[in-house]
Structures are given as structure tokens and as C-alpha cells.
Amino acid sequence: MAPPTARSLLASHAAVRAAASARRGRLAGDHHPPQVAALRRGDWVKLICGASFEDAADVRNLSLVYTLAGVDCIDCAADASVVGAVNEGIDVAASIVPAVQRPWVMVSVNDDCRDLHFRKAEFDPEDCPPDCSKPCEKVCPADAILLERVMIEEEHSQSDPSCGKLEGGVITERCYGCGRCLSVCPYDRIRAMSYVRDPAMTAELLKRNDVDAIEIHTTGKGTDMFNTLWSNLGESINNVKLIAVSLPDVGDSTVNLMNAIYTTMQSHLQGYNLWQLDGRPMSGDIGRGATRETVSFAVHLSSMSNRPPGFYQLAGGTNSYTIESLKKAGLFQSTTFPGAATSGVTDCQQAFIGGIAYGGYARKIVGRVLRKIPAQFGHARIEDHPDYLLEALQEALSLVGPVKGYPTLPSL
Template sequence: MALCFSINATTLPQHHHGKVNYRSNKKCLESVRNLVKTTGVASVVSAPQESLQKGNWVKLICGASFEDVVDVRNLSLVYTLAGVDCIDCAADASIVNAVNEGIEAAREIVYLRKPWVMISVNDDEDLHFRKAEFDPEECPLDCPRPCETICPASAISLQQHQSTTELSHGTEMLNVLKGGVITERCYGCGRCFPVCPYDKIRMAMYTRDAAATAELLKRNDVDAIEIHTGGRQTASFGGLWNDLGNSTGYLKLVAVSLPYAGDATISSMNTIYTMMEPHLPCLNLWQLDGRPMSGDIGRGATRESIAFAACLAAVKDKPHGLCRFAVLSFFATF
């Protein structure tokens, strides 16, 4: 086993800035260029596939549901300079464009080979693919708004406004709250759900469209896909894989993310690989979570990941491909 890393960049600064203008300060630009050169960033000399097979692959996780194009572009610029091998983002054309814009901006500063661009999709309900939602006008004016405070992505914003209400005897001006969830910034972490004192926040789950995903995969600036699946029912995975059709032939990596579901998990992994194999032209990677990680701020995730690793290590007929255990961040080649 070899050590590897993933960087989850969905916990963002509390203040939303515009695009990083790296050309505005020539002295700063030269300092960045010299820093990258003197630190010997691995991506200058090592291709992503080589890093993956050696076990020192580094992936930036922008978030399967995070769709703020400016922040995604800036993150991609910074982490390309830092030498990541892969940038994982939402399966949305505007987000893919933002990632590639950030990569190219970094390569204008100093020559680096391009990291892979990976899009994340799901075959059914999954915690990585959800958004918070609520009607701000249902919120009491005296609410302390803990949802605003706790949101790590500054994705909730509430302001008081005056609203005209029609009554039987005429009209009346009332103060109401406006705003709510900034959808493109919400990545479904779930922190706001339990803190709402009036139980107004709902969780909206969604599934990425297979046809739109297939079109993205045919682009020459998308290199990899991560498919999130439940691990118990393989039929939904098979349906998505069939819907993607020959679009997977353009890829350099197919990753499958699934949680530990007991003894049946290994069998499910083997079944999934059997489904993929006839149309799998590239490496496959198992992204193995003890349990789904998005918004999982409770205890026990590491223990479940360890249990998953122990289960897999004890199996003689191991699923084909590379494996990465979430939290532990270990790679093993089987």
C-alpha cells in the first residue's frame, strides 16, 4: 500500500471574492513562478496515470454539487500550481469550463502538465448530490439564523425587506426575510439541517442526467468520471453505465465511489466491474467510503473505513482495479 491524498476544497472562505487576477502584480507573479520551480512540483515531471499507479496521486475535490464558477476557477488555478494530479468537479458544462480556465491560467504562469479533469455523477440518491432549500418568508424575523453562521460555503444569505400584503381593508407593509440558499454555492454538507430552530430547512436530492453526462465525457477536456453508487443495488449502476454508452471510451480513468454495506459489498464490486469491463478502455479506481462522506460530521466514519479495508484485505477474490479508502487515504493495487 502507498500513501495518497485527496484535498476537499468545499469548505470555502466566508467572503466570496471575484476571479484571482494573477497578472495585476508582476512581483507576486514572479514569486509564484519561482516557488513552483524551486519546490519541484511533481506534476512537472510525473503524469497523472504514473502518480496513480505509484500511489502518490493527489486529487482536488471541488464538490459534486458545488457550482460556483468563480470559486471553482480560482481553486483550479491555485491547486494546478500546487501540483495536483486530478480536479474533481460537478458534472456541469459551465463548471468544467471553469476548471479548464483555471488550469490554463496556472499554465500561463509556469509550464505544468495538465491535471486530469474528473466529473462526479450518481446513479441514485446520494448525499453528495443534494441541496438545502427553504422559503425565507416562512422564517420568523427574530430567528437568530444559525443556518447562516454554520454554513461553511457562505451559501445562505438572509435580509429583511418590506413587502406589501393585500388585506380585506386595504394593503399593509410587512417586514419579511428574503434571500435564502444560494443554490450554486450549496454543496449539501447538511450542517444547516439540524440547527434550524423552526425545522424549516429541507433536503432536496437529485440525480445527474445521464445523457448530459455522456455529452460531457465526449469533450476533449474531460478525462475521468467518478460514479457514486449505493453499493447494495447494482441495477441502478448498470442502467447508468448503459446510458453512458460509448462516451466512456474517451476516458483515462473510471472511478466508482461506494460505501461499506457489509459482506455483500465485495460481491457488488465484482458485479459492477463485470458490467464495466466490456466498455472499460482505461484504469478503474474504487473510491471506498466507510459511509458517504458529504456532510458527514459525526463520529465513526474512520472506523467504518477501517472495517471496509479489513474486509477487502481478507478476501481472496479481490475486485480488479486500484482502491482508495476515504479518511485513511491509502491506495492499494489489486
């Protein structure tokens, strides 16, 4: 638990969020959950912990910080221990600032093993030359590769790397499949191992009272595998408040694909539905250019009159430049778009782009604070280190605030 000084500062941030929300007003009536009201206004923010990221300690701390920052949803791997870590982080945030809004918890699954979000890097360090410069370790944004050089014989000089070998490798629970290590390995020893989440296990997760939403990733290669997964999830899908579908831009066939998927979902669609426009997967931490594809995806869909019902949200390449790019496109919290076709199913009082999901970039800016916690603390709880908690919150607010319309806050 944070000491009184830290708690009072955190509470002041909560008050700022509440005041900002009250000033903005609510286009939806009181009968809408606050998360849905945010989607209607266009200020929904989702934290993506990573569909394959299973480091429970990091997920817990990320969830705590971003709950305090005011996100509406936290998306995580469809794994019971990871879901538990998300909810623990949310609970701790609520114990620090009781008035904080509880975000929806979303689990991510896939219908096709070709989806880039559902893979892990793998290699045998014994296959690596002992004098390798370890570029894979340097390029990994998740600190998921750890290689240590050990000497085989004590009499050899420590300065001669050819006399040793490398030990370690990929930390599986931290790898989220970005693939950056694949291209930098000078010896082509790293493989990508893809997988599909077990629908039976997912169905059991959806029955829990601490899971609010599901996101189904589809590759845009057709609807057969989506239909199979949907059928396998069965009645469990009725337990969630929101069903999201994440898909790439596949050109002129995108809207037809979305409508076909929507037709399949209609049979069990009792809650809300959302389309996640996945522009450039797992690239938000790269730089300004990464956000162009997801904004272009949104611009493309805005011109289509036959797009299916539901909320629309950006992902894939989202970072601190995304809001600026959306504003330039005329799509930030806008119910109209000059030159765009009007959909017969769109509520004219509802923003076309309901919000933004932040993944790699969101994890990066808070993760660099988490990495500062001294190693001797092991799997540290960030609330036990109030200075770091406040610093991490400031980073999170720098990303969430521009979407939510929070006033600019002074440095902590």
C-alpha cells in the same frame, strides 16, 4: 497575471514539486501517464470541487490554486459551465508556471437519487419567523445561505425583529448538499431536494476534449441502477482515460458489490478504473474524527483477497489527519499490509491505496483566503491578487505536500 515577484515564488514551488517527484522515482514505466504513475506510487491527490457545487467563480479559483499545488485530478459537477471553470483555472495556472502538470478533469454523476452528494437544501424564507437566529446560515460550510432581515413598515423600530421578515434563502449553485442546515433549523422548515444527473447530458460532456475522467457515485443498494446508467452512457464512456466508482462501505457485501459492478464495466473498460472508498461523505472539515471511517474502510478491504482490479483511493472525511491515520494503519504508500490477504489481481509493485481525494477540507482552507478578497471586486480572479494567491497556495501545499512528499516549505 501575477507580478514577477509572485511568479518567481510560484515557480520555486513548481521546482520543489519536480525535484520531489524525481527523487521518488517512478515505479511505472514512461508509458504510463503521470497521473497513473502517481496512483501506482500511492501519491495521487484529487481535489473534489463538489458533485453539486456549481459556483463557477469559486471552482475556477480553487482549480487554479490546486493545479499549482500539484494535484493529479480535479473532480467537479457534470455541468458544462463548471467544467469550463475548472479548465480556465488550470489554463491560468499553466500561464503562471508553464511547467506545471495539467491535472485530469473528472465529472461526477450518480445512479440513484438517494446519494447524499446530489441534493440541495431548499426553504422559503417567508416561512421563517422574522426573529429567527438563523443557525442555518451560521452552520453552512459553503456560505450557501444568505438571509437578510427587512422591515415591513418604516415606522417600526429597527430593534424589533418581529416587525420585519427574512429575505434570501439558499444560494443554489453554492449548496453541495452536506445537510448540516437540516438538523439545526429550530422550525424544521428546510428540505433536501435530491436529483439524478441526466445521463444524456453527461454523455455529451464525455465527448469533450477537456474532460478526462468520470466518477459514478453508487449507494451500495444493488447494481440495477448502476447497470442502467452504464447502459445509458453508451459508447461515450470510451472517451475517458479513467472511470471511477465511488461507494460506501456496506460491510461484508462490499466486495461482492464491487465485483458485480466491475463485471458490468468490463464491456467498455478501455482505460483505467478506480474505486473511491467513501467513508464519511462531506465531513472532512469537521475534525480529526471524520477521517476514521474512510481509513477503516481501507483496512477492511485490505483483508479481502477477492477485491476487484483497479486503483483504490480514499475520500469522505479526508483532511489533514488522514495521512497520519493511514500511516498508523500501515497503508500509506504501502504495497503490503501485515496480516492482510493478498489479492490475485494486485500488482505487488503498486501501492494498495493509490491516493487521497480531498473535498470539503480542501475547499475550506483555500476558501478562507478567497473570502478575504474585498467584496467590491465581485467575482474576483485570485491571480489578480498575488498576495492572496500565494497565501492560498501555501494552504493547498500544506494538504498536498504530505502526500506528494514535498519538502517543508517556509511560510510565504
